[in-house]
Amino acid sequence: MTxxxxxxxxxxxxxxxxxxxxxxxxxxxxxxxxxDHLPLGSEVILHTENGMLGMGPAPAPGHVDPxxxxxxKLAVTxxxxxxxxxxxxxxxxxxxxxxxxxxxxxxxxxxxxxxxxWSTGTPDAIPAVGGAMDLAIGAKDVYVMTDLLTRGGESKxxxxxTYPLTxxxxxxxxxxxxxxxxxxxxxxxxxxxxxxxxxxxxxxxTGLTLTMVxxxxxxxxxx
Amino acid sequence: MIDKTAAxxxxxxxxxxxxxxxxxxxxxxxxxxxxxxxxLIDVGASELTIISNNAGGGDLGLARLIAEGRVRKVVCSFxxxxxxxxxxxxYREGRLELELxxxxxxxxxxxxxxxxxxxxxxxxxxxxxLAEGKEHREIDGRTYLLEHPLRADVALIGGLRADRWxxxxxxxxxxxxxxIMATAARTTVVQVDEIVPLGTLDPExxxxxxxxxxxxxxxxxxxxxxxxxxxGGVDLQGEPLVDSAATDxxxxxx
Numbered sequence: 001m002t003x004x005x006x007x008x009x010x011x012x013x014x015x016x017x018x019x020x021x022x023x024x025x026x027x028x029x030x031x032x033x034x035x036d037h038l039p040l041g042s043e044v045i046l047h048t049e050n051g052m053l054g055m056g057p058a059p060a061p062g063h064v065d066p067x068x069x070x071x072x073k074l075a076v077t078x079x080x081x082x083x084x085x086x087x088x089x090x091x092x093x094x095x096x097x098x099x100x101x102x103x104x105x106x107x108x109x110x111x112x113x114x115x116x117x118w119s120t121g122t123p124d125a126i127p128a129v130g131g132a133m134d135l136a137i138g139a140k141d142v143y144v145m146t147d148l149l150t151r152g153g154e155s156k157x158x159x160x161x162t163y164p165l166t167x168x169x170x171x172x173x174x175x176x177x178x179x180x181x182x183x184x185x186x187x188x189x190x191x192x193x194x195x196x197x198x199x200x201x202x203x204x205x206t207g208l209t210l211t212m213v214x215x216x217x218x219x220x221x222x223x
Numbered sequence: 224m225i226d227k228t229a230a231x232x233x234x235x236x237x238x239x240x241x242x243x244x245x246x247x248x249x250x251x252x253x254x255x256x257x258x259x260x261x262x263l264i265d266v267g268a269s270e271l272t273i274i275s276n277n278a279g280g281g282d283l284g285l286a287r288l289i290a291e292g293r294v295r296k297v298v299c300s301f302x303x304x305x306x307x308x309x310x311x312x313x314y315r316e317g318r319l320e321l322e323l324x325x326x327x328x329x330x331x332x333x334x335x336x337x338x339x340x341x342x343x344x345x346x347x348x349x350x351x352x353l354a355e356g357k358e359h360r361e362i363d364g365r366t367y368l369l370e371h372p373l374r375a376d377v378a379l380i381g382g383l384r385a386d387r388w389x390x391x392x393x394x395x396x397x398x399x400x401x402x403i404m405a406t407a408a409r410t411t412v413v414q415v416d417e418i419v420p421l422g423t424l425d426p427e428x429x430x431x432x433x434x435x436x437x438x439x440x441x442x443x444x445x446x447x448x449x450x451x452x453x454x455g456g457v458d459l460q461g462e463p464l465v466d467s468a469a470t471d472x473x474x475x476x477x
Contacts, residue, residue, distance in 0.1 A: 050250040
């Protein structure tokens with residue numbers, strides 16, 4: 001038995017927590033997979049920051065419309081009820097707190113909810129930020145979806161981010177391949193363990209003082 | 224009589240001078256006014272400051288403008304793409320300056336310029352390296368950064384249809400920066416597939432009213448439309464499909 005979920009398994013797990021009727025922005029990369037696992041029959045409305053609500057799945061090859069793309073500049077489709085708008089309105093939806101949830105990737109998340117996901121700070125890298133900083137501070141809830149460890153085996157959950165920040169104190173929950181963590185005033189609290197992973201293993205892997213979520217208080221905190 | 228129609232695309236951009244600040248609409252390829260950019264290259268303006276979300280991809284449009292060495296500075300949110308080789312080279316060789324702006328601040332700074340706002344406070348980028356040197360202010364317990372309007376000498380925009388008064392409608396996510404850039408430049412030029420007779424566009428559906436537009440120029444139907452209907456049969460760059468998938472096109476049902 002494995003100690004972690006694969007990408008699709010994690011996407012399915014995240015999707016299961018998205019309530020019917022929510023307005024949601026999915027970040028570029030792994031978070032995009034969540035769209036494929038939304039519960040049948042639930043009306044979750046996807047926002048894409050380049051100017052659309054009601055985004056649908058990728059089209060069949062002959063049906064690609066170069067005028068209809070998502071934030072990752074990939075071809076998408078339009079669902080019945082979709083709406084288009086310009087960029088200032090689109091980012092007003094974020095900044096103005098109208099989006100219920102955004103799901104982002106991360107290089108690092110700190111135990112106070114700081115997010116680093118736009119730059120590794122390498123001197124020769126060409127900087128690019130896009131909508132990451134607006135998304136991080138805009139949505140009512142910011143979930144991060146990521147592997148717990150980097151390819152080099154370092155924890156992405158950290159005491160303090162060492163990479164340049166995207167937003168301060170903005171992340172509310174982190175879905176990793178080994179566990180789900182809530183960001184609480186006392187640091188990361190483990191909400192759910194996946195596969196054979198144990199709390200002690202997580203403490204070892206992250207080097208952080210971790211607690212289990214107190215179920216009695218979770219539901220009111222997380223909504 | 225008002226007629227903002229330019230018959231020759233070069234006439235529409237001929238007055239753009241050395242050192243001008245030019246807004247270029249589009250998000251990636253969608254909405255990028257490629258024909259206007261080609262005309263801008265032809266008329267020869269250089270030392271340009273470009274305000275656009277990206278810094279060009281592939282070899283066409285904004286990427287070509289950079290490749291031709293016409294750009295001194297780029298103000299954008301996301302220059303790095305898998306196909307941004309022309310920007311990457313110019314930037315690494317120190318041939319152009321980059322001002323990186325978070326996408327929402329970029330949009331709002333453009334909007335503010337068009338709406339006559341002196342400056343505004345935004346919560347985006349607080350606590351990040353992009354906040355350095357900016358005035359911080361706490362309002363109702365939250366920290367904001369002072370952001371100034373972004374205006375331009377000229378805006379080049381890609382729409383779908385226009386009339387001779389300069390009313391414009393867009394197509395799907397190709398709308399992106401067009402409506403706000405149209406308001407923020409001294410001269411706004413819009414390329415469209417088609418210029419239609421006055422009164423043809425539904426007044427309820429006009430996105431950019433003609434007051435914001437100085438010139439419109441028709442460049443012909445995009446390849447994936449026929450008589451304004453989506454027929455597909457292209458890749459993301461708008462190039463015709465060459466493999467077997469090309470036979471699986473949309474039967475003009477939209």
